[in-house]
Amino acid sequence: MHIAYYISDYGYGHASRSVAIIRRLLKDYHHIKVTVCHSFAFDFLKQSLQDPRVSFRNVKTDIGYIIDADTLEIDRVQLKTELAAQQMNWPMMTHLENLFLQDQMVELVLSDISALGIEAAKQTGINSIGISNFLWTDVYQSLVTESTYTHLSEAYEKMSYYISLEGNIKTISHQSEPDIPFFSRDIDWNEVERIRTELIKDDKILVFYGLGMKINHDLLVHQLKLFQSEDCTFIVSSHVNYESENVYRIPNDYLETQHFVAASDLVITKPGWSTVSEAIQGESRLLLLQRESFLEDATTIRLLKEQKECQTLSFSQLKGLILNNESISSIQKEIQFREKSNGLDCLMNRLDKFLVSD
Structure with missing residues (x-):
């Protein structure tokens, strides 16, 4: 099975938890191969996932936040400008991803939590699974006008399945199961x-x-x-x-x-x-x-x-x-410590029905 894994371009957080997931996928499912679609932490991902079954595609997957350097808060004006430009280019962006998915015979899209791959998966006719503690449309609600990100809202509604992580912003209709507990890359x-x-x-x-x-x-x-x-x-x-x-x-x-x-x-x-x-x-x-x-x-x-x-x-x-x-x-x-749990086990149980070989 060929999986395209789309990772948000905002910072290293989405990338590092995706590394934990992809490593576990490769360990548990020997029949899969993964193409990572991302740009910001591209080198980090390439160095972290040195496996012959993993390939990499340098593509800008989303905008995320725009940070004001003086206040560390969000620059709403610049964010609105960036989203408006993205919305204008959205048909061409998703068309190119659709061509990629078809050309590479991708069978499943996983996304944390770029809407780009989800929209392209729908156009291609394959399943897409979102994995995150929020959607970008959730956090944009209080920052910019809704008309600025309707293209993202419409794409997220086309997800086949959504796996919510602990602390999830509960605004999506896809969610029906408990949040996956916090997990990280393995600690030595x-x-x-x-x-x-x-x-x-x-x-x-x-x-x-x-x-x-x-x-x-x-x-x-x-x-x-x-x-x-x-x-x-x-x-x-x-x-x-x-x-x-x-x-x-x-x-x-x-x-x-x-x-x-x-x-x-x-x-x-x-x-x-x-x-x-x-x-x-x-x-x-x-x-x-x-x-x-x-x-x-x-x-x-x-x-x-x-x-x-x-x-x-x-x-x-x-x-x-x-x-x-x-x-x-x-x-x-x-500050108190919680009992140990392995969220990756829970996550793999959710994904299994999409990943078992025929």
């Missing part, structure tokens, strides 16, 4: 211990700081007091250009960053589904950035707060935050 606990042994000196607290690949950290990090926290050692992504004795940058060629999240005592991040999943699986406490214009963020935060699995802070609080042993101890006492 020997690697986690190696990282902790290497980085923890003088009993300092290990803190992961990461707000995503779409954030302009060159502007932001110099506004923060955070790295003045003498009781902490900080882990930051490779693209965060900041040098300090207590800051460790993940090497650029290190792909399995879930190990650094799991190694950390505290994770400061936006409420992206994949990083939250890695922290939960790695039993790292979550301090989440709360932003007003992100419905996806608010839904995830509400879920985690109800279960006492995170604490939050505003952008202004983040800029003035300095941590010490006392404040971290307080955060640790307030």
Whole structure:
């Protein structure tokens, strides 16, 4: 069976959880091959999925969010402009995908959560399955006028099946089953211990700081007091250009960053589904950035707060935050860990009826 896997172009979160799913698909179903359709994290995907049954197609799959560098909120004016241009080009974009699906004899489309592949699957006459905690139309509702994204709404209605992930924004009529629990790429606990042994000196607290690949950290990090926290050692992504004795940058060629999240005592991040999943699986406490214009963020935060699995802070609080042993101890006492579960098992059970060989 040939599967085309469409992955949203917004950041690395959709890509990293799709890596977890594709790896499991290849492990459990020897008769399938996968073509990954994506552009933003293209190199990351190619390096993470080195299997002869996986091929790659560099195609822009969607817009996602447009972020204002000064506020970290959504730039609604630019988003509206981008969506209007996409809507104008939509017939040609979906036609090209239809030709690709037919030419490559694709039998199933999986999408997280690009509407492009879903629309093309309908035109081709094959099944499409959405896998996500939200649809882009869900989060656009409060940001731009509905007429700007009708092409996406119409495409999503053509999904054959929708698998909702934990924290799902419940606005889609396809949903009838429970959400899939948080999951991540596999965690190697020997690697986690190696990282902790290497980085923890003088009993300092290990803190992961990461707000995503779409954030302009060159502007932001110099506004923060955070790295003045003498009781902490900080882990930051490779693209965060900041040098300090207590800051460790993940090497650029290190792909399995879930190990650094799991190694950390505290994770400061936006409420992206994949990083939250890695922290939960790695039993790292979550301090989440709360932003007003992100419905996806608010839904995830509400879920985690109800279960006492995170604490939050505003952008202004983040800029003035300095941590010490006392404040971290307080955060640790307030946050609870959940029982271990494997959402990938649940996900594979849902997909199985579409993937079994004849």
